[in-house]
Amino acid sequence: MGLPMAANLVAAGYDVAGFDVVPAAIDAARTAGIPVADSALDAAAGARIVLTMFPSGAHLLQAYRGGADGSGLLAAAESDTLFLDCSTITVEESREAADAALAAGHRSADAPVSGGVVGAEAGTLTFMVGADEADLPQLVPLLEVMGRKIVHCGGHGAGQAAKICNNMILGASMIVSAEAFVLGEKLGLSHQALFDVVSTASGQCWSVTTNCPVPGPVPTSPANRDYRPGFAGALMAKDLGLALAALQSTGVAAEIGPAAAAIYQRYAAGEGATRDFSGIITDIRDASAGAPADAGTAAGDSAGDDAAAGDATVGG
Numbered sequence: 001m002g003l004p005m006a007a008n009l010v011a012a013g014y015d016v017a018g019f020d021v022v023p024a025a026i027d028a029a030r031t032a033g034i035p036v037a038d039s040a041l042d043a044a045a046g047a048r049i050v051l052t053m054f055p056s057g058a059h060l061l062q063a064y065r066g067g068a069d070g071s072g073l074l075a076a077a078e079s080d081t082l083f084l085d086c087s088t089i090t091v092e093e094s095r096e097a098a099d100a101a102l103a104a105g106h107r108s109a110d111a112p113v114s115g116g117v118v119g120a121e122a123g124t125l126t127f128m129v130g131a132d133e134a135d136l137p138q139l140v141p142l143l144e145v146m147g148r149k150i151v152h153c154g155g156h157g158a159g160q161a162a163k164i165c166n167n168m169i170l171g172a173s174m175i176v177s178a179e180a181f182v183l184g185e186k187l188g189l190s191h192q193a194l195f196d197v198v199s200t201a202s203g204q205c206w207s208v209t210t211n212c213p214v215p216g217p218v219p220t221s222p223a224n225r226d227y228r229p230g231f232a233g234a235l236m237a238k239d240l241g242l243a244l245a246a247l248q249s250t251g252v253a254a255e256i257g258p259a260a261a262a263i264y265q266r267y268a269a270g271e272g273a274t275r276d277f278s279g280i281i282t283d284i285r286d287a288s289a290g291a292p293a294d295a296g297t298a299a300g301d302s303a304g305d306d307a308a309a310g311d312a313t314v315g316g
Contacts, residue, residue: 001113001116001120002018002020002025002053002086003025003028003029003032003034003120004117004120004121005053005086005120005125005146006018006029006032006034007032007033007034008120008123008145008146009142009145009146010032010033010034012145014145016034016035017035017036017037017042017043017047018034018035018037018043019036019037019038019039019040019042019043021040040063040073040076041071041072041073041076044076044077044081045076045077045078046078047077047078047081048081048082048138049081049082049083049138049142050073050077050081050082050083050084051084052073052083052084052085052086052087053085053087054085054087054089055238056087056089056238057087057089057090057093057094057096057097058093059087060085060087060089060093060097061096061097061100064083064097064101065100074100074101074106075104079106080105080106081106081107082106082107082109082135082138082139083106083107083108084108084109084110084111084142085097085108085110085111086110086111086112086113086127087112088112088163088164088167088235088238088239088242089160089242090160090242090245090246091157091160091161091246092157093160094110094130094156094159094160095156095157097110098110098130098156099156107132107135108131108156109129109130109131109135109139109159110129110130110131110156110157110159111128111129111130111131111139111143111159112127112128112159112160112162112163113125113126113127113147114126114128114163114166114167114170115147116230117229117230117231118220118230119147120146123145123146123147123148124147124148125146125147125149126147126148126149126150126151127143127146127147127149127150127151127159128151128153128158128159128160128162128163128166129143129150129152129153129158129159130153130154130155130156130157130158130159130160130161131152131156131159132155133152136152163239164239164242164243164246165243167236167239167240167243168239168240168243168260170206170207170236171236171239171240171260171261171264171277172256172257172259172260173205173206173207174207174211174213174236174277174278174280175263175280175284177198177205177207177212177213178213178278178280178281178284179284180194180203181194181214181281182281182285182288185285186288191214191215191216191217192216195208195212195214195216195217195218199217207278211230211231211276211278212278213278213279213280214281222276222278222279223276223278223279223281227275227276227279227282228275228276229274229275229276229277230276230278231276231277232273232275232276232277233264233267233268233272233273233274233275233276233277233279234268234272234273234274235277236268236277237261237264237267237268237273240260240261240264240265241261241265243257243261244257244258244261263280264277264280266283267279267280267283
């Protein structure tokens with residue numbers, strides 16, 4: 001997602017220097033017209049805002065602090081740089097990163113996103129922001145280039161807390177949406193008929209109206225491109241793992257969230273890791289294959305194998 005986010009900043013006139021540890025991502029950035037630095041440290045040097053997006057909190061903390069010589073992003077940046085992290089990590093890791101930035105003489109904000117690659121490309125992401133109010137005047141104009149909705153959730157780590165809660169709802173709703181479409185197939189409903197009802201009735205949700213798990217009703221959904229992500233199953237498994245840990249640490253008496261986490265852990269253990277998380281419907285359909293079904297129902301898909309991952313650092 002860092003690639004289209006950076007491209008939107010360039011298009012809006014921001015002075016951007018991008019970097020990624022994956023060579024293919026560097027090539028894609030150059031093709032998209034994004035200036036590329038020789039290293040993450042070069043990207044951070046002289047930037048007023050350092051934007052990071054990593055797969056895990058461990059990656060973020062390592063990038064901030066660097067190796068034994070301390071040659072990390074925090075040391076490379078000029079004093080009072082605003083460090084903006086858009087990764088999805090634990091609340092504790094986010095607050096640890098913020099403390100490290102503040103101790104190094106910088107400012108910090110966490111702003112995980114929702115909206116997927118499609119939202120990143122269109123500049124319609126939702127940003128869940130954890131930051132000091134004093135930093136919002138500098139943050140909000142930047143985020144508005146990349147997103148449609150910016151919500152200040154509270155202090156450091158609050159953005160991560162909101163993202164974990166949101167994605168627990170998302171994962172569970174995708175599972176039950178997929179189950180409903182497979183049930184509809186068994187009962188002789190066409191995908192379009194069920195979509196037309198659910199999308200305008202009390203069952204409507206983002207998992208149906210935007211990321212519909214069956215091909216046809218929503219042409220832009222990953223189901224229409226063989227479940228190429230999108231938002232990969234491995235990432236959903238990771239996010240639900242974060243939610244599960246938060247549930248356990250807070251003592252919330254949850255049942256659906258842990259069940260969703262277990263389902264996506266199984267999905268991500270196989271081909272689902274590199275498929276869109278909506279491809280969970282194929283696992284549900286396969287497990288239901290022995291049950292009676294009416295003839296003429298719509299089904300079928302083929303496995304996609306494209307995945308996008310990697311670390312991105314953007315300064316502007």
